[in-house]
Amino acid sequence: MASRIPIRRGRTAGAENDNVVSARPTHAPSRAKIPARAAPLAPRPTTSKVAVASSKTKATEDDAPSSAKRKRQALQEVTDLNRGRDSKTEARKIIGLPKKAATRPQDENARPQVSVPPPPAGVRRLSSRQSLIPVRQRMVDLDADDEEPVSKRPRTSSVEPEDAVGAADALAPEDVSENAPAVDEGPDEDVDTDSEEWEDLDAADFDDPAMVSEYVADIQVYLKASELHTLPNAHYMSAQTDLTWGMRALLNDWLIQVHTRFHLLPETLFLAVNLTDRFLSHRLVSPDKLQLVGMSALLLASKFEETIAPAIINFVHISDNAYTEDEMRAAEKHMLRALEWDLSRYPSPVHFLRRASKADGYAPAPRALAKYLAEIVIVEHRLVATPPSLLAAAAMWLARLALGEGRWGKMMAHYAMYEEEELLETAGWMLRYVLKPVEHESFYKKWASKRNMKVSVYMRQWALARWDEGTRPNLVKDLPGLKLEAREAQKTAIKALEAEKQLAAAEGESGSETEAEAEGEGEAEC
Missing domain, CATH: 1.10.472.10 (Cyclin-like)
Known part of the structure; x- marks a missing residue:
């Protein structure tokens, strides 16, 4: 059987394979000179690689395919023959044939072991978060009070993770006394009529997998850290x-x-x-x-x-x-x-604008005006190094102020991730650009179209009505007056709306009386 297996030429040249070349015949008929079943010599105490490989081969001969078994038998015969001829070459490695590993029974459910190389020097991985596969495979204990597992509970922006640090801790609302006295909304007082506690808007989206409300807090923290x-x-x-x-x-x-x-x-x-x-x-x-x-x-x-x-x-x-x-x-x-192929870690200001617009009830006018103000960074170089989250929050704050909404309550501060005092400098640069003469026609005309609600025209008119063209307003100084003006405009709008409702109700009553009189006249004629 072994005489029919051809022996290949050694892969490397040198004295290491001299015995193999000399022991291998040059043509097929002379292959029969190699004994088919050469009796192995007595094993000698050695620590060579051949001895170790032979012991491993014998342990897996029964599990190996027939072709691989025959090849190893032929290789063992050549090795034994060389050992008998020259005792100095017993520790030499014969590489005339490629060694094929024996097939071992594998577990079908076993997870393959993947060796991940470490990143090169100076390159940071995007995230050090561990894989979720071991977490999903881990058995979860049921809570005594709830029927659902702990891992399936909705964790939204109102339920912070145990290890949440940084921006998530800064957004926690302060404790407010429930028995606090009511504040009179006078014209000279800066009253926040928003709810004292911010409301969790993500809890209602727990059943919608597209909203990923379970991970929204982690996503916001990650984006705010990666934008830097x-x-x-x-x-x-x-x-x-x-x-x-x-x-x-x-x-x-x-x-x-x-x-x-x-x-x-x-x-x-x-x-x-x-x-x-x-x-x-x-x-x-x-x-x-x-x-x-x-x-x-x-x-x-x-x-x-x-x-x-x-x-x-x-x-x-x-x-x-x-x-x-x-x-x-x-x-x-x-x-x-x-750029080292790094395109994925840039969070757009539009993402943070959507988050702040959700807290604003998705009002179309502030949203469109905030988009225009956020795009000022494209043509204004003084905002180049502004983080996108700060840019979006300042744009939303200034848009609400220009539309007569001067309140920046805890709801907006939580979802926009910035307090009002942190937005004044960035909003001031936006306002200074609006007060400049129009230099970039394409940018101005884009937001002056009817499709975009002509927000660039409105914002420029609103700014020029309060400051001169080319001036550099100081929002820290002018903010109290702007808020007072916004409150007065809001009260005027509320009164006008109530007057319209009363007028519509009066017209409805007069119309019903006219219809009743007409019906009465018709019955009299009959």
Whole structure:
């Protein structure tokens, strides 16, 4: 049986395989010279690798396939023959045949062992959170008072995890006495008519898996921590020898046109601007390549955020063939290498705006105005290094103030994750931009359309009615007067609404009397 198995030539050349080459015949007929069943020599006390491999092979011969068993028998015969010829080569390893591991019975439910290499030096993993698989496989004890397992209880923003730290602890509401006396809403008092305790709006969404209310608190804490890793350098333009902040604003104003023409998502535009700023923070760019950088950033952002991204030929066409497709691809690769392929950790301000708008009851007017104010970061370089969460909260606060809602209660502070005092500086920069003469036509016209409720026109008129054009208002000083004005406007609106209701009720009563008189006249005629 063993004489029919051909012996391959050794894989490595050298003195280690000299005995194998000399012992192996050169043609097939002479293979019969090797004895079919050579009796093994007496084992010698040795610690060589061959002895260890032989003991392991004998232990698994019965479980191995027939072909593998025959190959190992032939290999053992050649090894024994070499040992008999030269005692000096008994510890030498014969690699004439590749060793095939014997098949061992495997458990069908056994989890494969995966070796994860450590990250390279200087690279941090996105999260150090452990896998949820062992948690799901762990048996959960039932609570004595509830029928559901503990792991299935709804954990929303009102039920903090035991190890929640940082922003989640800062959002905890303060204790308020239930027997506190009522405060008279006078015109000179800053009264917060919102509920004293913030309400958990996520508890009602526990049955909806799309809302992930069980993990919403963890998601908010993670996004607020990860946004700091994707902020560009606030002073990167000082390192650019040929660029200015005006060129950046002009580029982003043109990107707004392209973004509107392609009907892309708001997250795509914010991500494209963030990629451009981060790339310019690390690389020097000439003015003739600045547009190529912006187009590549918008292409990468659309591939990351959109379901169907525009083709490169569309970017080449919309730029009037300023660059070729090959230049676009080369710029895309260069940008990815410069950013170390890190595109996923940037949380858009739109995400935080949705969270704050939920606390505001999804009112359409404040939401649209806050979107416009948040996009000011695209053309205003003084807001480049502002975290997206702070940007969204300041935009919502200023939008509510401009619409006559001057209260920032505990509900809004909890879901926007910032108190009112923390928003004044960022909102002041937004207000200063609104008071400037209109410089970026594409940005202004985008939000002056009827589709966007003409919020840019309204915001500019509201600001110019209170400050002169080009001034730098101080919100810390002017805030009490603005809140008083908002309360007076709200009271006036409430009175007007009540007057309309009374007028409608009076018209309904007069109409019913007229109908009754007409019916009476008709009966009299009959």
